[in-house]
Amino acid sequence: MTTAASSLQSLAEVIESELRDRGTSVRATKERAYLKSDLVHYGVGVPGTRAVVATTLRGVELDHDGIVALVEALWNSTGALDDASRGTPVYECCSAATMVLIQTKDHLGAGDTDLFERLLRQSRTWALVDPLAGDAVGPLSEHDAKFAPVLERWASDDDFWIRRSALLAHLRPLREGRGDFERFSRLADAMLEETEFFIRKAIGWVLRDTARTRPEMVFDWMLPRAHRASGVTMREVVKHLSPEQRNALLAAKGTRRSRAGSG
Known part of the structure; x- marks a missing residue:
């Protein structure tokens, strides 16, 4: 009924x-x-x-x-x-x-963007933000192109919970071997040097789960950026990479940082 x-x-x-x-x-x-x-x-x-x-x-x-x-x-x-x-x-x-x-x-659908955004802004905790962004907005945005400008706007919002949501909206599709890695990686690249823990963790989390099915893609993207990534991000990224890939990323991160520090 x-x-x-x-x-x-x-x-x-x-x-x-x-x-x-x-x-x-x-x-x-x-x-x-x-x-x-x-x-x-x-x-x-x-x-x-x-x-x-x-x-x-x-x-x-x-x-x-x-x-x-x-x-x-x-x-x-x-x-x-x-x-x-x-x-x-x-x-x-x-x-x-x-x-x-x-x-x-x-x-x-995308017509409910205002509702999702209001709830995300009012959540103020990962325990509410993450399921809203990852399990509701994520699957919807994968199949509705009208969400694209919304995620782009969220990615530059002043509220870090909204920026985190723009990242986590990519989690489930990428974890399952689909998703828009080009868009996620572009948004993540712009946030890679942020100091906010929940942004650093979100970038690492999405890359970690993407690496379950496409480790080479994640490795190739992260290698030239390793020196810019936080320890929080890197610890997540390397979890599903091969020992050789893990060592290469950690070496790149340490070497680049040492050169920057000495110069």
Whole structure:
């Protein structure tokens, strides 16, 4: 059956309630500290959150507008643990919203760019940004050319989470032996010397997973740039390369840096 718009808020409330009941204060405290989060945490892991979403939505048919309405309702769910938490967004509900987007991405497209971008800007943590960018925007952008200018714009955004999203949108296609390596490598090249950890890590992560199926391509791209790459990036890049390729990259990185330092 198709769910009426008036019922979507109720669905979001059911998901929020189930998540609250499943949570543990110990996990909530640890997770909030680990993520350095300002959100309310109920203390539910990703598998538990996914199970709640799947169970609640079983048999429910959502059209495009229904998906967006449910995502908005979940994203805007606020804490109800105590007076101090009221009005503060709930991490698990935001995570549930990302899962809804990922599960229903076949109903979404470049016309939803504003929604994706707003959620990415509001996420402020890799735990929300990465699935949104990698598992929702990534597969959509591979098959919809209208995402191309969006990713180009994101790559030069002032917000490093948006720049990270432009990189991670390439992760799944490249990992699976497809994807636009030319575009990714061009965007990554422009960010290669950034000092932001989450940018350095993202570049390394995408190159590492690309090297699972195309190590020669990754090696050939990185070799002339090894002296510009951070240690964080390089440690990821070399994980799936041959010992010879790994040693060549590390030597290039060290040699170029030594010459630059001495001159």
